[in-house]
Amino acid sequence: MIEILQWTTLVACAAATLSRIPNLVRKKNRSLFYIFALMTVATLLSIKAPYLAIDGMLGNTNVANLLLRFIIFGAIYFLGMRIAKGFGDVHGLQFIRGRAGTVVLGLISLALLILFALMDSEGSSVGMMDVYAKDERNRLLVEYYGAAGRAYPAYVCLAILPAMLRAAGSTLPAMLRISALLLAVGGIAITLSLLFPVIPPALGYLTFIINYTAILCFVFGLMLIWLAKAMARRKVPEHIRKPAGT
Amino acid sequence: MPLPAKAFQRWLHGIAPDTSMADVCRLSQVKRTTLAQQLVRGKVAEATVVSISRAFNVSPVTSLAYFEVYRDLAGPLVPPTRQELVSQIATVDLLRAVIARTAPEEGGGGAEESTARPAESWELSPVPHATSVKNWVDAIDDGELRHRVSAATGIAPQNYSAQLTANRLAPEVAIATSRAAGVGLAGGLVATGLITEAEAGWAAGARRAALDGLSDGELTALAGDRLQTLGKALRRQEHDQEQTEKIWENLG
Known part of the structure; x- marks a missing residue:
């Protein structure tokens, strides 16, 4: 079940990336291509087989996991900024790009690097499960490391969440409202991921569902915007003003 | 239904x-x-x-x-009230009437259909107009109408409002609205364009007569209200359009 969800997400991300190639060539909103490409790599790195293969090449010390965290940070930073700009969310943009955003990103990145350096990261395993299982000290370090890795995405998502909810309830075209709703759901899912440490092990599958729901919501939300644009461009622009005073 | x-x-x-x-x-x-x-x-x-x-x-x-x-x-067709008739006159026609009444050449002659300028013998545009449903409900609303309709039909107030804004109203809801307001039952069917004025038993020229019966003050205030609402709707449309363009520009 979880495998299916993982591969579906990967395929969706890859498809979104490929669909952006024409626009990449035309130099239109190229950052979206990079966002999707980063999301694809991030999904790839969170699946067992590809993770082990890539981390093997990097020396079996779970550096791939650290890489994954920074890829996610990069993707979420650009994504958050694009979305905030698109939806005219000045406050959200301020939170992401302004001083607060830079400080948050810097501190979290630093924490991530220090925690990674402190732990005995030898031995590739997805989600650093084997490191987690080594001893009490490593268990704690991995716990904090994971929390730091989820903190920044949650920060960005919280920054844009109000604007998404507002847009979903606005009078914008239906497809854009659905997109905004999907983005909001994705944002809520990522914020919920902060609660992972308190989720009992028996409900561990919830973490997977929350993670992949978030990515899928973002990908589909963005693709819907793209689709709405393509559809609107095909139609004749209709500016029928109400008083047809003829 | x-x-x-x-x-x-x-x-x-x-x-x-x-x-x-x-x-x-x-x-x-x-x-x-x-x-x-x-x-x-x-x-x-x-x-x-x-x-x-x-x-x-x-x-x-x-x-x-x-x-x-x-x-x-x-039952026998109840004739429409003056408010209902006026509500079914398009905003542009109200504005035309304002202009016609204040045009210096005329001086308020009161003669219908004939205006000073020869080419301008104008007819009221046919029912329904672009905001006829909402204007109709507003015309017969005593302040509590929406609640009564909601209670009688079980339609949530926000859904009812959404229908009015979209200039639509399901026929049975239109009739429930008439009943709740105590006016002729067919009025809402005219406002929604399901049937014509004549089919609802509205006299020919009744709308024109109602328009001519408005005092200058009433007419001007009414036209002003309509313009204000229209302006708001257009501004919202423009704002949405701008927002949409911006989203596409950044995320499309």
Whole structure:
């Protein structure tokens, strides 16, 4: 079940990336291509087989996991900024790009690097499960490391969440409202991921569902915007003003 | 609530006993596929009954009254109130009237249809206009109307408002609205464009007479209100359009 969800997400991300190639060539909103490409790599790195293969090449010390965290940070930073700009969310943009955003990103990145350096990261395993299982000290370090890795995405998502909810309830075209709703759901899912440490092990599958729901919501939300644009461009622009005073 | 197919068949047999379904469709300009679909689903749209009635020279109101839900339409047609009539005049026509009354050449002659400038003998544009449904409900609303309609029909107030904003109203809700406001039952059907003024028993020229009956103050205030609402709607449209463009520019 979880495998299916993982591969579906990967395929969706890859498809979104490929669909952006024409626009990449035309130099239109190229950052979206990079966002999707980063999301694809991030999904790839969170699946067992590809993770082990890539981390093997990097020396079996779970550096791939650290890489994954920074890829996610990069993707979420650009994504958050694009979305905030698109939806005219000045406050959200301020939170992401302004001083607060830079400080948050810097501190979290630093924490991530220090925690990674402190732990005995030898031995590739997805989600650093084997490191987690080594001893009490490593268990704690991995716990904090994971929390730091989820903190920044949650920060960005919280920054844009109000604007998404507002847009979903606005009078914008239906497809854009659905997109905004999907983005909001994705944002809520990522914020919920902060609660992972308190989720009992028996409900561990919830973490997977929350993670992949978030990515899928973002990908589909963005693709819907793209689709709405393509559809609107095909139609004749209709500016029928109400008083047809003829 | 659309009409049950069985009752529809009985009604159709009553007004056109020897006509084939194909001929009924041809005469009434109802698409055959549309009617077939409605019959299969067991729900025939009110508009279908109205079109067929017109084709067979039967009063649409009488036809609708044949059906259980619209039984109340059978009674004598109550004439519309002045507010209802005025609500069915398009905003541009109100503005035209304002201009015509204040034009210096005329000086308020009061003669209808003939204005000082020869080319400008103007007719009121036909019902329904772009905001006719909302204007109609506003015209008969005593402040509590929406609550009463909501209670009587079970429609959530926000859904009701959404319908009005979209200039739509389901026929049975339109009738429930008339009933709750204590006005003639067919008024809402005119405002939604299901039936014509004449079919609802509105006298020819009644709207014009109601317009001429407005004092300058009433007319100007009314036109002002309409313009303000229109301005708000247009501004929102423009804002949405800008926002949409921005989203596409950044995320498309």
